Amino acid sequence: MVTKQYTGSPEDADLMRADSLAREIFSDVANKWAFLIIEIVGDRTLRFSELRDEIEGISHKMLTQNLRMLERNGLVERKVHPTVPPRVEYTLTEPGHGLRATIDGMCGWTRRHLGHIEASRRRFDA
Amino acid sequence: MVTKQYTGSPEDADLMRADSLAREIFSDVANKWAFLIIEIVGDRTLRFSELRDEIEGISHKMLTQNLRMLERNGLVERKVHPTVPPRVEYTLTEPGHGLRATIDGMCGWTRRHLGHIEASRRRFDA
DNA sequence: CCGAATCCACTTGGATACTG
DNA sequence: CAGTATCCAAGTGGATTCGG
Numbered sequence: 001m002v003t004k005q006y007t008g009s010p011e012d013a014d015l016m017r018a019d020s021l022a023r024e025i026f027s028d029v030a031n032k033w034a035f036l037i038i039e040i041v042g043d044r045t046l047r048f049s050e051l052r053d054e055i056e057g058i059s060h061k062m063l064t065q066n067l068r069m070l071e072r073n074g075l076v077e078r079k080v081h082p083t084v085p086p087r088v089e090y091t092l093t094e095p096g097h098g099l100r101a102t103i104d105g106m107c108g109w110t111r112r113h114l115g116h117i118e119a120s121r122r123r124f125d126a
Numbered sequence: 127m128v129t130k131q132y133t134g135s136p137e138d139a140d141l142m143r144a145d146s147l148a149r150e151i152f153s154d155v156a157n158k159w160a161f162l163i164i165e166i167v168g169d170r171t172l173r174f175s176e177l178r179d180e181i182e183g184i185s186h187k188m189l190t191q192n193l194r195m196l197e198r199n200g201l202v203e204r205k206v207h208p209t210v211p212p213r214v215e216y217t218l219t220e221p222g223h224g225l226r227a228t229i230d231g232m233c234g235w236t237r238r239h240l241g242h243i244e245a246s247r248r249r250f251d252a
Numbered sequence: 253c254c255g256a257a258t259c260c261a262c263t264t265g266g267a268t269a270c271t272g
Numbered sequence: 273c274a275g276t277a278t279c280c281a282a283g284t285g286g287a288t289t290c291g292g
Contacts, residue, residue: 022236025243030161030232032153048274059266064275074239074246085273086272095239102235105228106156110148113200113221117151120200174254185286190255211253212292 033058033066038100045091075099159184159192164226171217201225
């Protein structure tokens with residue numbers, strides 16, 4: 001993905017389609033709110049309002065938008081209980097858990113490099 | 127990171143600071159251009175113009191902006207050769223390679239789930 | 253060649269109000 | 273409670289120009 005140079009040969013056409021699709025998916029998902037949502041859901045089952053309470057600073061609108069996007073891509077499952085008042089619960093799907101694992105890796109990386117990054121920033125800002 | 131509930135106890139203060147810093151860094155870095163840049167640099171050394179040519183669709187401005195950001199956070203190194211015309215080369219730092227590994231993981235995940243995602247989208251859009 | 257700065261069209265996201 | 277729609281303020285990103 002990403003670095004290939006296309007020659008225009010016929011068998012390249014499929015690769016290119018897969019590639020640009022991958023890139024599109026990547027762009028969908030590689031945003032901070034999506035990551036945060038996936039991390040926070042984890043293996044729990046959370047209601048809309050619980051999610052909003054746990055994700056500091058997210059607005060109602062952003063949360064719905066990202067949940068829809070994640071649902072559309074099959075990363076979270078949305079379960080509606082037909083009660084009054086309504087109760088809607090979100091969980092990660094199996095592919096969602098896979099993605100979560102990679103995000104976990106990134107969180108770990110962040111934690112391990114906090115010091116280095118802070119130092120680098122101070123140097124840069126001077 | 128992210129999910130902890132703070133009690134307000136003194137020892138929590140440091141955790142909270144580290145946490146919000148981690149989140150800030152995360153927000154900096156978790157954007158599609160940054161990911162793409164890191165992936166494309168890989169273990170190569172690339173000039174500004176080479177980068178722009180390889181990253182389809184990125185504008186001059188976005189590229190500079192993200193390169194500055196990555197440099198500030200110590201993920202890429204910027205080397206200026208004092209020639210005429212100027213020659214500026216970018217490489218990943220050691221922490222940059224660490225982050226790259228996690229992004230690689232995410233790319234792999236995307237490739238493995240292209241089919242599932244496409245199917246899920248079709249279902250959703252109907 | 254690289255990058256900073258300006259301009260401005262366009263998108264984004266927050267606040268609010270309204271429905272089932 | 274969950275979600276949609278609207279409005280509008282603020283931010284973003286592209287094109288262009290100028291400078292080192």
